[in-house]
Amino acid sequence: MALPSLPFFSKHKKPLLNRCRDDHATKMRLKYDPYYHVIEEQRGSTVRLDGRDMIMLASNDYLGLSFDPRVVEAGQAAMQRWGASPTGARSANGSRAYHIELEEKLAAHLGREACHVHSSGYLSCMSSVAAFAQKGDLVFADKNLHSSLWDGIRLSMASVERFAHNNPTDLRDALEAAAPDAAKMLVLEGVYSMEGHICRLPELVPLAEAHHCFTVLDDAHGFGVLGKDGRGTPNHFGLEGQIDIVCGSLSKSLGSTGGFVAASREVIDFLRTNSKQTIFSAALSPAQAAIASTALDLMQREPEHRERLWANTRKYRAMLDELGLDTWGSETPAVPIVLGSKERVYPFWQALREKGIFTIMSIAPAVPAGKDLIRTAISALHTDEQLERIAEAMAYAVKKVGVGR
Numbered sequence: 381m382a383l384p385s386l387p388f389f390s391k392h393k394k395p396l397l398n399r400c401r402d403d404h405a406t407k408m409r410l411k412y413d414p415y416y417h418v419i420e421e422q423r424g425s426t427v428r429l430d431g432r433d434m435i436m437l438a439s440n441d442y443l444g445l446s447f448d449p450r451v452v453e454a455g456q457a458a459m460q461r462w463g464a465s466p467t468g469a470r471s472a473n474g475s476r477a478y479h480i481e482l483e484e485k486l487a488a489h490l491g492r493e494a495c496h497v498h499s500s501g502y503l504s505c506m507s508s509v510a511a512f513a514q515k516g517d518l519v520f521a522d523k524n525l526h527s528s529l530w531d532g533i534r535l536s537m538a539s540v541e542r543f544a545h546n547n548p549t550d551l552r553d554a555l556e557a558a559a560p561d562a563a564k565m566l567v568l569e570g571v572y573s574m575e576g577h578i579c580r581l582p583e584l585v586p587l588a589e590a591h592h593c594f595t596v597l598d599d600a601h602g603f604g605v606l607g608k609d610g611r612g613t614p615n616h617f618g619l620e621g622q623i624d625i626v627c628g629s630l631s632k633s634l635g636s637t638g639g640f641v642a643a644s645r646e647v648i649d650f651l652r653t654n655s656k657q658t659i660f661s662a663a664l665s666p667a668q669a670a671i672a673s674t675a676l677d678l679m680q681r682e683p684e685h686r687e688r689l690w691a692n693t694r695k696y697r698a699m700l701d702e703l704g705l706d707t708w709g710s711e712t713p714a715v716p717i718v719l720g721s722k723e724r725v726y727p728f729w730q731a732l733r734e735k736g737i738f739t740i741m742s743i744a745p746a747v748p749a750g751k752d753l754i755r756t757a758i759s760a761l762h763t764d765e766q767l768e769r770i771a772e773a774m775a776y777a778v779k780k781v782g783v784g785r
């Protein structure tokens with residue numbers, strides 16, 4: 381008779397628990413500890429990590445509004461008035477006057493009839509695809525889309541055609557090869573979050589129109605950064621109204637958390653009826669809505685935040701160019717430093733950290749093979765003195781790793 385194995389030596393009987401225990405990616409993450417760093421304190425673009433002050437060079441707080449006292453105060457006042465949470469979905473007990481107020485403001489800002497806000501940008505972007513595309517439809521997707529959009533595509537059960545990143549010729553070929561009668565959707569980002577590329581909307585939108593595509597644009601990184609008063613990528617190109625859905629996040633330029641979907645009234649009504657992410661998830665909290673709403677007012681009234689952001693971005697890009705670093709042709713404050721292999725990324729990231737600069741590594745498969753990179757982002761909050769310290773740290777990392785000029 382076989383002896384029962386001792387629990388100390390035996391593996392779990394549940395295969396899924398074994399999968400957790402044996403997962404290579406998790407083992408590597410725990411060994412090298414590159415993610416999930418716990419910041420102990422923050423003051424604007426300065427963070428404290430392991431007891432040491434560092435410059436934050438990886439935040440999406442583009443306009444630096446998350447630390448504006450007026451924004452913080454608005455969040456506090458909203459909690460006093462509404463409590464901590466709406467504790468329910470909008471479709472049930474969770475709808476509040478502050479949601480409607482924020483939605484009307486966002487819709488007006490984006491030049492759309494209507495808007496719906498969710499408790500995360502991920503939900504907004506996922507539902508912008510999943511609620512509309514269905515089995516039998518054809519979704520045309522830029523290869524470098526954000527994970528929230530891929531999840532929406534997968535959930536929709538529609539067929540997918542990926543086209544080369546930001547490449548109108550490739551999209552045209554894919555559209556021409558597709559069944560003319562299929563219901564079609566085109567999914568794009570206004571500013572690609574990893575690459576910092578601006579979407580080639582003036583060439584892509586006419587193709588979508590010619591082939592009767594319903595167009596979804598995730599403008600998480602264009603909102604607040606591009607266009608008049610930060611109205612985003614469609615406004616930047618004068619193409620507002622030619623895109624069916626603009627979705628995005630409140631966690632970047634608006635310094636809050638949450639997300640939005642802006643479109644015509646009938647599209648938003650359909651979303652509210654059919655999107656599971658919208659119907660079955662608790663609504664945006666009072667503090668986060670008030671923060672986003674106040675930040676939006678400031679964004680409209682005070683252009684100096686965006687002006688400072690772009691001045692900093694120009695200085696930063698010139699600094700990286702001078703060092704001969706590859707920024708993947710970034711055109712925006714989201715600036716990757718492409719090093720091409722994890723063997724270079726890791727020591728570069730460590731060298732920056734040693735010099736007190738907080739950045740994020742992104743290695744394949746999170747980015748295409750050969751594009752392993754350090755993801756950095758500039759904020760309006762970065763001071764000239766901080767930019768000088770960043771320049772010194774970059775020069776040090778370049779020398780240490782033997783990249784650049």
Ligand SMILES: Cc1ncc(COP(=O)(O)O)c(C=O)c1O
Nearest residue numbers: 500501502505526573600629631
């Ligand atoms: C392009 C893009 N879309 C959607 C999201 C999701 O937004 P959030 O972080 O607010 O959930 C992000 C954030 O990482 C993003 O970069």
